[in-house]
Amino acid sequence: MPLAFLLVHAKPGRTGTLLLSWMLFAAGIAAYFYVSNARHRDNPEDRVMPTIAQMARGMFDAALRPAEDEEQQPGNISLGRRFLGSMLWKDTVATSRRFFFSMVLLVPAVILGLHMGLFPYVGVFFSRFILFFDKIVALSLLPILFIAFGIDELAKVMLIVIGVTPTIVLDTVNLVRAVPAEQTVKAFTLGAGDFDVAYRVVLKQIMPRVLNGIRLNLKAVMLFLFAGEMIASTDGLAYRIALLRRHMGMDVIIPYVLWVALLLFLVDLGMRMVNRWLHPWFREA
């Protein structure tokens, strides 16, 4: 059959897989530069689709020029130190700090989910409230958060916590309830107490899936973080993108967006590696 390679039983080879998986990237990049060049031929001042040279220059300035115009760096300073004094680095640190605090605040969410799933009274006490909370669109709370907590860091971190916590709590509850009853009964017959069952049996078993759940929610975390930074912040990657939007600075916005994607990809990869290292027994299809 001539189109057999499109059917269910087709088995792409190693080279075919590699080529196919990169094809859309190559096509997207090629299409961008084709349209960009065409626009620049018509209007050399076009700012909507910067050329590769413009983007490289924009990224170079963002990554290797001092963050503030008034800061002067000596000429012989190393590339590494120039990067550490750059706008890109300072924005990355500011966003990462908020991201890190938000991730730390998800730990109580996991603990709450564990207790809700395992201890019936904790479950009935919290579940209706969390289910209701889960339905609130977190971004609609933004004005309330800024009024209640001011425009400082707390409001942005709270936005992420409110936006992602109910999902993590409910996800953890479901994971706890999916642990076979035989496991908890067995633990009790071996002499475990309630908290042994919670922390030595159930939490340990669900932890790799909880980490996977958090990994899958990374984009939601970043979405809320970016919303907060874009509206009320003086630094951070999203603040810079929002600021440059006013000046049509697409030559920096596009590399910034790619930089954020790269950072998220690295965080995701890091979490996957940590998960594999911490839970060598865990195998998931």
Add this chain to the structure above:
Amino acid sequence: MALIEIRDACVAYGSPPRPVLEGIDLCIAEGEFVCVLGQTGCGKSTLLRLVLGSEQPLRGRVLVDGRVHLHPDRSRGYVPQKYSLFPDKTVLDNITFGPEVGEFSLLGRLTPRFYRRRREFRREAFEYLRRIGMQESDAGKYPDQLSGGMQQRVAIAQALMTQPRILLMDEAFSALDSATRRGMQDLIRQLWRNTGATILFVTHNTQEALSLGTRLIVLAKESAASASRIALDMAVPEPGGEEDVPRLVRRLECAATSEKW
């Protein structure tokens, strides 16, 4: 005095409650090896859960060692058919889990004494590994790296490490192939003789019940809609007795299906 005493127990599920077990009267003495037989869905596992304490009777009472137990605890070991091992722990950690949680709280694990005792638990666990016919090299494996038979061997060792007076086994060998099953039957019989534990063994395999137990209990329903009752309670005859094995099997199967014998 009986070690396990069930008096007129009734278990019901659903709303309104639909009885699954009705009028269960049973006394099991210390050291007995009781096999519970019956068709699928006749309440064998429910009976076991009553003794385990994870199920409470709607009526009647269940006494283990003269006391009502509202929850599973260390006095009754448990080997289910599936999910008997903790997947996140190695074979060695699974076997030592009981003594460790029994002696050390979550914070107690941070003390130096815990590490001293753990060495002793591990020595004992290696001894159990040897008794169940496994190699020392298996100690570091995770449950999903073991075959079904090996997993059940470890589950038995895990349950026996806490030296329970009562061992409850729920279709523990039903997922195993016949050769592995025979090996496991020999093992459990040998362990029963050595430890003197009281064993309540749920199975739907008549031959297995006859070859393992000292006493057989058959649960059966009179009709599809009715609750199960004890249809037959008998001591396993000595080999070479009056009743030959095929005839005995037929008799037990008739009891399980409420047919007239």
